[in-house]
Amino acid sequence: MSLLEVEGLHAAYGPVRVLQGLDFSVEQGRKAAVLGPNGAGKTTILRALSGMVNARGRVEFDGQSLVGKPTAEIARRGVAHVPEGRGTFGSLTVEENLRLGAYVRSDGEEVRKDLHQVYGWFPRLGERQGQAAGSLSGGEQQMLAVARALMLRPRLLMLDEPSLGIAPIIGKELFRALGEICDEHGMTVLLVEQNAGLALDFADHAYVLESGRIALSGEADQIKGDDDVRRSYMGY
Amino acid sequence: MERFVQVLVDGIATGSIYAAVALALVLIFRSTGIVNFAQGEMAMFSTFVAWGLYEAGVPLGFAVLSTLVLSFLAGMAIERTLIRHFEGGEVLTLVIVTLGLFILLNGLAGWIWGFENRAFPSLFPDDAVDVVGVRLSVESLGIVAVLLGVVGLLFLLFQRTKIGLAMRAAALNPESSALVGVRVGTMLMLGWGLAAALGALAGVLVAPRLFLDVNLMGSVLIYAFAAAALGGFDSALGAVVGGWVIGVSENLAGTYVDFIGADLKILVPLGIIFVVLLVRPAGLFGTREVARA
Numbered sequence: 087m088s089l090l091e092v093e094g095l096h097a098a099y100g101p102v103r104v105l106q107g108l109d110f111s112v113e114q115g116r117k118a119a120v121l122g123p124n125g126a127g128k129t130t131i132l133r134a135l136s137g138m139v140n141a142r143g144r145v146e147f148d149g150q151s152l153v154g155k156p157t158a159e160i161a162r163r164g165v166a167h168v169p170e171g172r173g174t175f176g177s178l179t180v181e182e183n184l185r186l187g188a189y190v191r192s193d194g195e196e197v198r199k200d201l202h203q204v205y206g207w208f209p210r211l212g213e214r215q216g217q218a219a220g221s222l223s224g225g226e227q228q229m230l231a232v233a234r235a236l237m238l239r240p241r242l243l244m245l246d247e248p249s250l251g252i253a254p255i256i257g258k259e260l261f262r263a264l265g266e267i268c269d270e271h272g273m274t275v276l277l278v279e280q281n282a283g284l285a286l287d288f289a290d291h292a293y294v295l296e297s298g299r300i301a302l303s304g305e306a307d308q309i310k311g312d313d314d315v316r317r318s319y320m321g322y
Numbered sequence: 323m324e325r326f327v328q329v330l331v332d333g334i335a336t337g338s339i340y341a342a343v344a345l346a347l348v349l350i351f352r353s354t355g356i357v358n359f360a361q362g363e364m365a366m367f368s369t370f371v372a373w374g375l376y377e378a379g380v381p382l383g384f385a386v387l388s389t390l391v392l393s394f395l396a397g398m399a400i401e402r403t404l405i406r407h408f409e410g411g412e413v414l415t416l417v418i419v420t421l422g423l424f425i426l427l428n429g430l431a432g433w434i435w436g437f438e439n440r441a442f443p444s445l446f447p448d449d450a451v452d453v454v455g456v457r458l459s460v461e462s463l464g465i466v467a468v469l470l471g472v473v474g475l476l477f478l479l480f481q482r483t484k485i486g487l488a489m490r491a492a493a494l495n496p497e498s499s500a501l502v503g504v505r506v507g508t509m510l511m512l513g514w515g516l517a518a519a520l521g522a523l524a525g526v527l528v529a530p531r532l533f534l535d536v537n538l539m540g541s542v543l544i545y546a547f548a549a550a551a552l553g554g555f556d557s558a559l560g561a562v563v564g565g566w567v568i569g570v571s572e573n574l575a576g577t578y579v580d581f582i583g584a585d586l587k588i589l590v591p592l593g594i595i596f597v598v599l600l601v602r603p604a605g606l607f608g609t610r611e612v613a614r615a
Contacts, residue, residue, distance in 0.1 A: 136501065161503035173498035175491055177609070186491050189484065190503035234502065 089114040089274050090135075090242060095143035097127075097134040104130045106298040107143070112242070112291075117268060117275040119285040119306065122295035128278035129170050131295075132244050135276075136160055136167045147242065162190045164241035168248065172231040176220030180211055183219050183230055187237030197237070204233045207263055225256035232264060243268070245277045249284055257281070261288050286310045327456045329577045330570060335462035336531075337569020338469035342524035343539070343546035344553065344561035345476070346517040352556050353493040353513035354401075354409055356416050360423035361521050362543030364400075367427050368393040368522030369529050369538060370435050373442055382443055386526050390519045397518025398511040405514065406507065432536045442529035465527050472523065473562055476516075480558075489513060545569075545591075552595045554608025563606060567594065 088111035095108040104127045112118040122128050134141035137157045145152040152160055161167070166187075175183050184204060188197040205212030208229045214222060219230055228248055235243055248264075249257035261284050268275055279285035286292060286306045294302040294309070302315060309315055343361060350358045358364075368389050375385035400423070408419050446464040450457045480486040492499045492509035499506050521539075528542055549568050553560020568591040576587035598606060 138497070138500075156505075157497075157500035158503050158505045161501055167501050169498065169501060173495065173501065175494050175498060177494060178487075178490065182487055182491075185484070185487060186499070186502050186504070189488055238502065 088112060089148055090276065091144070091146045092135075093144040095131070095134060095141060095145065097130050097139050097141040099130075099139065104298055105134065105141070108295075108298075108300055110293050110300060110303065112274055112276050114274055115272040116291060117273075117277065117289045119289035119292045120276070120278040120295050121282045121285055121292055122278075122280070124280065126295040127298045128280070128295055129246055132167055132169075132246050132276070132278060135244065136165065161238070164238065165244065166235035166238040166240035166242070167244045168231045168235045168246060170246040170250070172227050174219040174222075174227050174230050174234070177218055179216050180219055180222070180230060181215040183234050184211075184237050187234035188239075190238065200237055200239070204236060207236075207267060208233055225252040225260070228252050228256075228260060232260065236267065241274065243273055243275045245275065245279075247279055248277075249279065249281045257284060264288070282316075324456050325577075328458060329573050331458050331462050331466070333570035333573030334566055335459075335465040335569070336573065337549075337566035338465050339524050339528045339542060339565075340545040340549045340568055341562045341565025342469055342472065342520050342527070343542055344549035344565050345473070345558060346520040346524070347546060347550045348553075348555060348558055348561045349513055349517040349520070351550075353489065353510055354405070355413075356405070356409075356420065357555075358517070359417065359420040359543075360427060361517065361546070362539030363424045363427035363431075364393070364397070364518050365521035365525035365542075366536060366538045367431050368396075368518070369442065369525035369534060370431055372522070372526050373440060373529075373534055374435070376443065382445065386445065389526065390522050393522035394515040394519040398515040400518070401511045401514035402507075406510075409510070428536050435536075437536060439533035439535045442526070442534040444530035445526065461530070468523070468527065469562070472520065473558075476558065485512070545588075548591060548595055550605075552591075552598055552605055554605025556609060557605065557607035560605055560607030567591065 090112040092111065093109050095105050096103070097105040108131065110118070120128055120131060130139060133139045135145060135152060137152065137155050137160050141153055143153065147163060147165065150163070175186065178186070181201070184201055185197070188200065191197055205215070210226055211230055211233055214226065219227065222230060232245070232248060248260060265288050267273070277285055277289060286309060289306045292304060292306045292309050293300050294315070302309070343365065346361050347358060350356055350361070371392060372385050372389035375388060376382050380388070404423065405419065408416055444461055446461040449460045451460055451463070480490060488499065488504045489509045489512060492504055492506045493513070496506045499509070524542065525539065529538060532538060545568055546565070549564035550561050551564070552567060553562070553564030571591045571594055572587040575582050575590035576584055582590065602608070
């Protein structure tokens with residue numbers, strides 16, 4: 087059974103309908119990517135799943151419905167969402183940001199271990215643990231946002247365009263680290279990303295979104311190898 | 323010299339009361355962006371509750387403690403039932419809502435307890451102690467000690483506990499806070515509860531020095547606003563320092579500058595604030611968020 091099952095997902099900002107009946111699913115322990123151009127509704131998918139925009143349809147996470155639940159309650163079920171624009175707490179320190187990531191956990195000892203673990207994965211964050219998050223570079227802030235989500239020990243990790251606005255080399259580096267971490271821990275991931283190259287290297291399965299509908303679905307390798315698909319949907 | 327130290331300590335004591343109310347204002351402003359004009363009347367109402375309990379035979383210390391707890395709960399209830407509907411709305415709307423609460427509480431207190439002056443007993447013995455050769459009033463020292471204790475507790479709460487961290491996070495970025503599982507509404511409620519309890523504390527500290535009536539906190543609130551503005555409206559440290567600067571400067575000027583006396587002494591701190599805000603519009607300790615593009 088899939089960890090996340092979405093059927094007929096609709097979402098709108100006022101009268102503007104952004105998602106028009108999406109069906110997709112993410113299997114336990116797999117990494118799914120949603121690709122598509124700007125304005126296709128990628129961010130809205132994640133915001134709908136997190137309860138940040140009103141959504142209609144069926145969203146089942148581990149057999150329980152998420153539709154209509156408040157954002158904080160969805161996070162408490164183990165859904166970590168790294169939002170577009172990172173959403174770090176600029177005037178809090180790096181370490182405080184990470185501790186907030188583990189806010190809903192009550193296993194203090196394990197949280198401390200995870201903190202060490204995260205500093206191991208992202209040494210730059212360790213070097214800057216006492217620094218205000220707002221003083222970090224864009225790439226470091228993105229690392230911090232991802233690391234904060236990992237501190238939840240999420241059952242589902244949702245990433246919104248982690249490569250956006252950071253140097254390509256750092257984006258690549260971030261995805262490489264993330265791939266290793268996810269494989270090591272068998273983490274389930276839902277990634278939305280405009281950079282199809284990065285996303286297809288990272289993900290197992292991919293969906294292509296076009297004007298609020300899933301236009302195409304398949305294994306990442308398959309889509310990567312299909313020249314026609316690449317040309318029509320990804321423009322490279 | 324002895325006289326000078328006495329005036330100084332009394333100033334710090336008065337300033338500590340302003341600081342407590344200013345801290346309450348800062349707490350609410352930081353978490354919800356609301357300047358709570360009803361803060362003083364909430365404190366006055368709480369003080370009447372403490373007085374009522376005391377009159378009914380409850381020992382003073384216990385009456386005050388119960389009042390702090392009740393005020394905490396009432397502050398949370400006010401946020402949940404009234405303020406919640408207007409959060410994130412127009413600033414003017416919020417100003418009117420808190421002014422409405424001001425008038426409501428003032429009228430309600432008059433309706434329940436009447437408009438005459440009441441004597442409120444002091445928490446501290448009417449005595450003086452020798453501190454390195456200077457006679458200082460126990461009450462003044464007690465007030466300063468209480469404020470320092472409260473500031474210490476607040477510091478521990480916000481800097482050393484998980485819930486304090488979550489409260490700061492909710493104030494900074496509600497959306498990201500919800501994404502890590504922080505129940506933002508609960509944090510705002512806690513903030514209002516804390517502010518109400520702090521105000522109540524200021525009320526029972528100031529009431530013995532004045533008379534308890536429905537206008538108890540009128541002038542205190544103005545000084546507290548001044549203290550918060552001087553320190554920077556988003557800075558807890560600023561609220562305390564601001565309160566002290568105002569308390570000390572008005573006391574010193576009122577005592578030592580003949581033509582100022584008791585009537586004009588408020589002009590001195592206001593003059594200082596005017597100059598400080600000209601130079602530093604964000605206040606002494608007001609911060610701007612660190613950001614790097």
